[in-house]
Amino acid sequence: xxxxxxxxxxxxxxxxxxxxxxxxxxxxxxxxxxxxxxxxxxxxxxxxxxxxxxxxxxxxxxxxxxxxxxxxxxxxxxxxxxxxxxxxxxxxxxxxxxxxxxxxxxxxxxxxxxxxxxxxxxxxxxxxxxxxxxxxxxxxxxxxxxxxxxxxxxxxxxxxxxxxxxxxxxxxxxxxxxxxxxxxxxxxxxxxxxxxxxxxxxxxxxxxxxxxxxxxxxxxxxxxxxxxxxxxxxxxxxxxxxxxxxxxxxxxxxxxxxxxxxxxxxxxxxxxxxxxxxxxxxxxxxxxxxxxxxxxxxxxxxxx
Numbered sequence: 001x002x003x004x005x006x007x008x009x010x011x012x013x014x015x016x017x018x019x020x021x022x023x024x025x026x027x028x029x030x031x032x033x034x035x036x037x038x039x040x041x042x043x044x045x046x047x048x049x050x051x052x053x054x055x056x057x058x059x060x061x062x063x064x065x066x067x068x069x070x071x072x073x074x075x076x077x078x079x080x081x082x083x084x085x086x087x088x089x090x091x092x093x094x095x096x097x098x099x100x101x102x103x104x105x106x107x108x109x110x111x112x113x114x115x116x117x118x119x120x121x122x123x124x125x126x127x128x129x130x131x132x133x134x135x136x137x138x139x140x141x142x143x144x145x146x147x148x149x150x151x152x153x154x155x156x157x158x159x160x161x162x163x164x165x166x167x168x169x170x171x172x173x174x175x176x177x178x179x180x181x182x183x184x185x186x187x188x189x190x191x192x193x194x195x196x197x198x199x200x201x202x203x204x205x206x207x208x209x210x211x212x213x214x215x216x217x218x219x220x221x222x223x224x225x226x227x228x229x230x231x232x233x234x235x236x237x238x239x240x241x242x243x244x245x246x247x248x249x250x251x252x253x254x255x256x257x258x259x260x261x262x263x264x265x266x267x268x269x270x271x272x273x274x275x276x277x278x279x280x281x282x283x284x285x286x287x288x289x290x291x292x293x294x295x296x297x298x299x300x301x302x303x304x
Contacts, residue, residue: 001038001064002117004028006049007081010073020072021046022143023081023110027068030114032250033126037118040064041253041284043150059088062285066094068117077103083113085120095120107133131175131214138171145180160184178210179219186226200231218255221245226262238263253280257293265297273297 004027009020024045031039040062048058055067070083084096095116099109118125134142145163148156161184167177182203189199204227210220225241228234242263245255260276277294284290 001040002031002066002068002085002121003040003045003058003062003064004031004068005058006046007069007083008071010071011075013074016072016074018144018147019074019140021147023072023106024070025146026110027083027113029252030110030125031117033114034118034121034123035126037121037123038064039283041287043253043289044284044286046150047286055086055091056088064088066121074103079103079106079109081109081113085117103136106136106139132173134167134174134176135171138167138174138177141167141170142174142177142180145177149180157184157187173213175210175214175217175220178206178213179217179223182206182210182220182223186223196231200227203227204231218245218248218251222255222258222262226258229266230262235267239267253284253287253290256280257290261293261297270297270299 004024007020007024009017011019025042028039028042028045031037044062059065059067065088067086067088068083069086070081073080079099079101081099081101082097083099085094086092087094097113097116099112101109115125133139141163145160145167148160148163161181164177164180164184167174168181185194185199185203185206188194189196189203203223207220207223207227210217211224214220221241222245225238225245228241229238242259246259251259256276257280260273260280264270264276265273274294274297277290277297280290281287281294
């Protein structure tokens with residue numbers, strides 16, 4: 001089991017923190033492809049950001065045996081990434097490495113670190129879904145979006161949309177920003193910030209655009225399932241879409257929560273829904289949002 005702490009930003013520009021955070025999150029995502037490895041999700045791992053906590057305490061709170069930490073330094077068109085894998089019980093370094101690469105090689109660095117961690121733990125990195133690599137400027141705009149995505153304020157929501165639109169302007173064939181924008185419009189409808197008859201068709205259109213680029217993108221199928229069930233009331237189509245979304249483990253915490261809340265619970269499969277939310281909490285134990293959503297699925301509470 002492992003937690004990836006947010007890599008320290010050692011670049012001269014403090015604004016580059018979005019990039020070091022994004023690199024950490026990409027390594028988390030890559031490590032989830034290692035069968036048999038429990039990987040703590042972003043929110044819980046990032047709860048220790050900027051805190052000088054003892055490694056053993058962090059591992060105890062998160063329930064893991066290993067911690068990955070590191071740093072990122074950008075200068076011009078080059079990047080230096082250092083990473084070290086620590087065995088929490090005794091503080092011993094199981095593996096460490098420094099990567100000096102061109103910025104255009106950043107995707108390879110992420111994969112190399114994940115493969116090295118798997119090797120150090122005597123595990124095998126599973127095959128990752130094939131994805132078209134976006135242009136580097138579009139990818140950086142998307143990482144900025146993810147830094148705002150976790151702030152949950154009106155200003156952060158506005159900035160996140162701007163970053164997604166910028167990513168697509170830079171690379172219209174980058175599928176993930178379309179899903180991010182679909183989620184943005186769905187969230188607007190959910191909180192009453194936009195009429196459903198405007199926001200939900202827009203969410204569908206954006207998810208369909210993502211699937212035109214990447215037909216297997218799970219989050220895009222899930223978004224279409226949400227729109228089908230909660231806007232069209234077409235639960236057969238919703239089930240078809242969610243089956244496509246969850247056909248392959250691992251599922252991201254957000255995708256698992258969507259599946260549990262917007263399909264299983266909505267179709268009367270409350271026990272299965274609660275099980276899915278419980279799994280989300282196991283992977284992301286310090287995120288209060290998941291616990292609130294799990295509580296809302298209890299009998300006699302919230303949506304039940």
